[in-house]
Amino acid sequence: MDVDMDKGMIASEETVAIGSARGRFVRRTTDSIGRRQLLWVLALLALAFPLRAADRTLVSVDGFRMKTGQDPRWSSVDFDDRGWPRVNLKAVPATDDSVWLRKRVDTTALVRRPGHPLALYFAAIASHEIWWDGERIGAGGVVGRTAGGEIPGPIEAHYQIPDRLAGPGVHLLAVRASAFHRHFNPLRGYWVVLIGDYDSIAALSTRSSLVALMALSGIILTGAFGMAMFVTRRDRTFLLLGSLCVAAAALLIAEKWRPLFGYTYDVHIVRLLIIAFLSWVVGLHVVALTAARFPMKHGRRVVFITAGIAAAGPFVVPGWDTKAVFMFLVCFGTSLVWAAGAVRRKLPGSLLAVIGISVAVSALAAQPLRFVDDGVYFALNFLFICLLCSHALQVRSDEEKRTAALLKTARLELEATKRHMQPHFLMNTLTALSEWIEDDPPTAIVMIEALAEEMRTLGHMSAERLVPAEDEIRLCRSHLTTMSLRKEIRYTLQTEGVESAQLVPPTVFHTLVENAVTHGPLAQSEVLLRLAGTRKGDRMHYTFESPLEEGPDKKYDRKYEPGDGTRYIEARLSEVWGDAWSLRQAPAGSHWQVEIEVPA
Amino acid sequence: MRIVIVEDEAVVARRLARMVHNIMGDQGSIKVASSVPDAVELIQTSAFELLFLDLRLHGKDGFQLLEQAAAAPSQTIVVSGHSGEALRAFDYGVADFVAKPWSEGRLRLAIDRATGGDDATHRRAQRLVIRKAGELKTLEVADLLFVRAADDYTELHLLDHSVHLHEKSLAALEKLLPARFARVHRSFIADLTRARALRTASGRPFLVLDDDRLVPVGRSYRTVVRRRLGF
Numbered sequence: 133m134d135v136d137m138d139k140g141m142i143a144s145e146e147t148v149a150i151g152s153a154r155g156r157f158v159r160r161t162t163d164s165i166g167r168r169q170l171l172w173v174l175a176l177l178a179l180a181f182p183l184r185a186a187d188r189t190l191v192s193v194d195g196f197r198m199k200t201g202q203d204p205r206w207s208s209v210d211f212d213d214r215g216w217p218r219v220n221l222k223a224v225p226a227t228d229d230s231v232w233l234r235k236r237v238d239t240t241a242l243v244r245r246p247g248h249p250l251a252l253y254f255a256a257i258a259s260h261e262i263w264w265d266g267e268r269i270g271a272g273g274v275v276g277r278t279a280g281g282e283i284p285g286p287i288e289a290h291y292q293i294p295d296r297l298a299g300p301g302v303h304l305l306a307v308r309a310s311a312f313h314r315h316f317n318p319l320r321g322y323w324v325v326l327i328g329d330y331d332s333i334a335a336l337s338t339r340s341s342l343v344a345l346m347a348l349s350g351i352i353l354t355g356a357f358g359m360a361m362f363v364t365r366r367d368r369t370f371l372l373l374g375s376l377c378v379a380a381a382a383l384l385i386a387e388k389w390r391p392l393f394g395y396t397y398d399v400h401i402v403r404l405l406i407i408a409f410l411s412w413v414v415g416l417h418v419v420a421l422t423a424a425r426f427p428m429k430h431g432r433r434v435v436f437i438t439a440g441i442a443a444a445g446p447f448v449v450p451g452w453d454t455k456a457v458f459m460f461l462v463c464f465g466t467s468l469v470w471a472a473g474a475v476r477r478k479l480p481g482s483l484l485a486v487i488g489i490s491v492a493v494s495a496l497a498a499q500p501l502r503f504v505d506d507g508v509y510f511a512l513n514f515l516f517i518c519l520l521c522s523h524a525l526q527v528r529s530d531e532e533k534r535t536a537a538l539l540k541t542a543r544l545e546l547e548a549t550k551r552h553m554q555p556h557f558l559m560n561t562l563t564a565l566s567e568w569i570e571d572d573p574p575t576a577i578v579m580i581e582a583l584a585e586e587m588r589t590l591g592h593m594s595a596e597r598l599v600p601a602e603d604e605i606r607l608c609r610s611h612l613t614t615m616s617l618r619k620e621i622r623y624t625l626q627t628e629g630v631e632s633a634q635l636v637p638p639t640v641f642h643t644l645v646e647n648a649v650t651h652g653p654l655a656q657s658e659v660l661l662r663l664a665g666t667r668k669g670d671r672m673h674y675t676f677e678s679p680l681e682e683g684p685d686k687k688y689d690r691k692y693e694p695g696d697g698t699r700y701i702e703a704r705l706s707e708v709w710g711d712a713w714s715l716r717q718a719p720a721g722s723h724w725q726v727e728i729e730v731p732a
Numbered sequence: 733m734r735i736v737i738v739e740d741e742a743v744v745a746r747r748l749a750r751m752v753h754n755i756m757g758d759q760g761s762i763k764v765a766s767s768v769p770d771a772v773e774l775i776q777t778s779a780f781e782l783l784f785l786d787l788r789l790h791g792k793d794g795f796q797l798l799e800q801a802a803a804a805p806s807q808t809i810v811v812s813g814h815s816g817e818a819l820r821a822f823d824y825g826v827a828d829f830v831a832k833p834w835s836e837g838r839l840r841l842a843i844d845r846a847t848g849g850d851d852a853t854h855r856r857a858q859r860l861v862i863r864k865a866g867e868l869k870t871l872e873v874a875d876l877l878f879v880r881a882a883d884d885y886t887e888l889h890l891l892d893h894s895v896h897l898h899e900k901s902l903a904a905l906e907k908l909l910p911a912r913f914a915r916v917h918r919s920f921i922a923d924l925t926r927a928r929a930l931r932t933a934s935g936r937p938f939l940v941l942d943d944d945r946l947v948p949v950g951r952s953y954r955t956v957v958r959r960r961l962g963f
Contacts, residue, residue: 555832556788559813560741563833567747620742651790654740654766681767681790 188243190328193305194221196233202277202308206232207263209304221323224256230277230310237327240300244329250298251330255288256323257397258311265297265304273396279312284396288324290333313398337391340505344384347509351377351384354516369424373519376417380512383410387505404452411456412442414508415463418515422467422489425519426474426482438466457500460508464493480529481522488518537707541597544703548594548639551646551700564618575617582613593638597708601641602632605663608645612661615649622658623649630665634672634732637704641676643697644726648678651724667732676726680719705730733847734780737764738771738797739811740789744832748784748811748839755840768792775800782846787812787821798824799868802861805884805899807846807907825857825908848903857908860888862896871896878922878947879905879913891942916957917950930963 197216205211213234219225224233244250252269254260259273259282269292273285297303305325326333355377361370386406389395395403419438423431442462446455468489474482492511496503503511551557561583568576589607593599605627612623625645641663648661662677698717705713709730717726735752739745749762763778765771768789775783775797783806787794798821801808807827810817811834818829827846830838860871871888880887881902888896898905906915912925916939929940930949937949939957949957 555813555815557813559832560744563747563813564741564743566833567743567750570747618741618743654742 188241189245189332190326191239191242193235193237193325193327196221196235196307198224198231198233200227200229200231202230202232206234207266207268207306207308209266221325224258224323226311230275230282230308233307233309235305236302237305238302239298239327242300242328245331248329248331249295250293251290251328251333252293252305253288253290253324253326253328253333253336254307255325256309256311257287257314257400258309258323259283259285259397260289261308262291263304263306263308264293266306267294267297269293275308275310276312277310282310282312284313284398286394287390287397287400288337288394290330290336292330293327311397313396315398315401340391341388343506344388344509347506347513348381348384350513350516351380351509354513354520355381357520369421372417372421372424373516376414376421376512377516379410379413379417380509383407383414384509386410408446408452408455408459411459411504412439412446414512415442415459418467418489418492418512419463419470421519422470422474422485425485425522426471426477426479428470428473428477428479434466434470438463453501453504456504457496460496460503461493461500464489464496464511468493481519481525484518484522484525485515488515491515540703541707544700544707545594547700548590551643561614561618568617579614579617582610582617586610586614590639590642596638598635599638600632601630601634601636601665604636604638604641605630605632607639607642611642611645612649619649619654621654621656623661624658625661625663628662628664629667630663630674631667634665636730637708640701640704640728641674643701644676644678647695647697648676648724651681653679653681670732672730672732674728674730676728677720677723680722680724701728733760733782734778735760735762735782735784736771736774736778736780736806737762737784738766738774738789738794739764739784739786740766741786742766744786751836751839752784752843754836755843768794768797771797772800775804781806782843783808785810785826787814787817795820795824798826799861799870802826802859803863803868803899805901805904807904809842809846822856823858825860825905827907845907848907855907855909855911857910860898860905862888862898864896869896873909876909876913876923877926877941877945878920879909881919889945893943914957914960916953917948920947920950922947924957924960927961930958930961 196219197213198219199206199213199216206213211234216234219233224231239250252262252264254262254272259271259275261271261275262269270289271285272289274281274283275285276282307325326336355374358370358373358375358377361367362374386403389403416435416439420435423435442459445458445462449455449458468486471482471485471489475486491514492508495507495511499507561579565576565579565583568579586607589603589610593603593607605625608625612625615621616623644663645661649659652659656679659679662675664675664677666673666675698715702715705715705728713728713730715726715728717724719725733756735756737745737748737752739748745764745766749764752760752762760782763774763780765774766789771785771789783801783804785794785797785801785808787798787810789797798808798810802824808825810821810826810829811832812818812821812829813832815829815831818831821829828842830842858873860873860876862869862871871890875890875892876888877891878889879898879902880889882897884899884901886898886900886902886905888898890896900908902915902919902921906913906921909921912923913921914924916922916924922939922941926942927939928942931938931940937951937954938946939949941947
């Protein structure tokens with residue numbers, strides 16, 4: 133935006149153009165300007181802010197006559213400038229010398245509060261001298277006929293017109309200007325000249341910044357919150373929220389630098405570039421934040437493509453404000469589509485995000501230039517409110533999930549212990565132990581030791597989420613010792629490729645071993661169980677094989693329904709890896725085969 | 733006495749067999765089945781008088797076996813680590829429930845109860861399982877009016893006038909049925925709570941039950957029946 137400031141303010145001030153043949157109400161916008169854009173704005177503003185012609189406290193002056201060169205007579209009231217061509221202040225031609233612009237201004241229609249001096253507001257990408265009724269009332273910088281002779285003046289300034297020259301009627305306004313330091317700023321200069329009472333003119337700067345500054349506090353607070361949350365939670369979404377706020381605050385300050393602090397006109401182009409860049413950054417952050425908040429496929433790609441389109445826009449679209457409008461439209465539009473996709477997928481909080489972004493998009497579509505000036509900060513604040521509410525909902529749902537997970541962990545721990553206190557295991561073991569005590573005491577001691585080892589290992593493991601594979605295998609082996617002495621079958625567990633330090637959920641292999649013994653053959657004197665581990669990239673693949681019960685009842689035993697054991701294993705795997713695991717089991721020849729794949 | 737042990741734990745089965753042998757001496761011959769199909773086959777095909785049954789074989793609920801056993805003429809003693817299953821076992825009319833691990837004394841008591849040496853049997857059957865056309869069918873003891881001996885079998889006479897054959901002897905059923913069922917005749921057991929009167933017809937005493945159905949009362953049982961009924 134540029135010579136930007138106060139589009140909004142001027143509009144609400146009901147500016148009327150005097151001297152403009154078309155009598156059209158003029159809006160100051162950037163140095164650029166698409167005609168279409170202007171019409172668009174006019175149409176929208178006409179709807180939003182009906183003019184009240186009676187209340188003219190400020191008038192915009194246009195329709196100057198211009199001449200290149202320098203002649204002291206050109207400031208005088210009497211000089212006849214009728215031979216000079218008229219220029220439009222929105223498109224002051226570039227020249228290789230200083231220029232004079234002259235205009236007779238009728239202040240009769242101007243409404244002035246009694247006792248207030250008359251003032252003139254002047255904004256241009258040029259150094260200037262202002263003459264009123266032939267009297268020099270002020271200058272910005274030093275006007276020169278060469279680059280060396282010119283000292284750049286402020287981008288905008290206001291001057292009090294002496295009371296003796298301020299009476300109602302026709303006055304001569306003459307401006308001498310030079311613009312050798314505009315750099316590669318578009319050649320068409322964009323000037324704004326306003327006349328009104330001093331207080332109204334002096335308040336322009338503050339008024340144009342006040343609205344946006346109110347939004348700044350919300351941006352700063354949200355940014356601080358986002359950064360704090362990122363530091364404590366390491367959640368990328370909050371980092372994006374934080375950096376969005378930093379970028380938005382920077383954009384706001386860059387935007388309002390001019391009315392708040394001012395600068396010489398040669399710096400203007402730098403500020404415009406900064407604003408364009410920050411607009412791009414802010415827009416992209418909104419897209420990235422939406423994509424991070426609602427993770428779906430191709431999120432990164434969408435952000436990059438949007439970044440590309442938004443970055444290409446400014447090279448194609450004319451006008452600084454239009455460039456920003458284009459970038460915001462691309463970015464907010466993409467975010468809206470993305471959030472709508474999230475709503476369709478029923479992602480929590482997505483509806484709030486859609487509401488937040490919709491408000492921004494609607495504001496942007498309704499008043500694109502006001503959006504770029506002030507609207508965007510309020511839209512962001514509203515979006516933050518929506519995102520924070522949606523975050524609160526998410527936190528609640530996360531808390532519930534966490535509580536459920538904790539309960540589940542507690543249940544699993546209890547179950548692991550309980551399955552060993554269960555009567556079938558314990559009572560049969562004790563009965564077999566009684567027999568060994570009477571029949572062969574040394575064997576009884578071996579059995580007691582194996583049982584003690586199993587109970588001990590189980591006791592300290594069951595509360596863990598993960599244990600080293602070697603501990604788990606030791607647990608399996610002590611269980612098999614006990615079972616061998618109960619069933620008088622020699623059970624052996626053969627392992628292959630199982631890395632001893634690899635972490636596994638406790639009692640998962642143990643449950644497989646238990647099942648294998650319970651459902652395994654009874655008629656053999658030896659039973660071999662196999663556990664093989666293979667690393668495939670970042671996944672561990674475990675295969676467990678145990679012989680099936682043989683005999684005429686094969687069918688009876690092969691009918692497979694997931695039992696308590698399988699459900700327990702699944703619960704243990706989900707506790708650690710969510711959905712990132714797989715468990716398959718099926719008969720393979722004379723064996724029962726269980727395959728488990730988990731992240732390594 | 734022919735004895736069958738159904739138990740899938742080798743050492744437990746060995747202990748049980750050894751103790752039963754200790755208690756019964758040479759009067760008992762023992763067979764062991766370690767899987768469900770083996771046990772079903774043994775129960776259905778071989779003749780035996782006493783069954784020791786583990787209710788959980790190969791991780792499976794053994795009530796299928798319990799039903800088979802309940803329909804058989806033999807007496808059943810359940811030997812299980814799950815004492816929680818005792819109630820359900822008694823419903824099916826088992827002679828006793830021995831919890832693992834057991835002592836020899838406890839096992840001796842169970843054998844006495846099952847084989848008639850001890851009168852203080854549990855008598856808690858709530859249902860009777862009969863075999864009809866090869867299928868097992870469960871009858872509620874609450875629907876039973878009286879039982880009549882028929883050779884080696886018994887006839888179960890229900891309230892709805894239907895009659896079913898049971899493979900258990902009258903003496904065996906007497907040990908299982910609740911105490912309200914009393915022997916009123918050498919060949920009859922009747923539910924005394926359903927008795928309305930004690931009558932004499934042609935000089936022979938009869939018990940009049942619900943629906944005016946008559947059951948003969950044996951001479952030697954008359955005093956006991958009269959005392960229990962309070963007539």
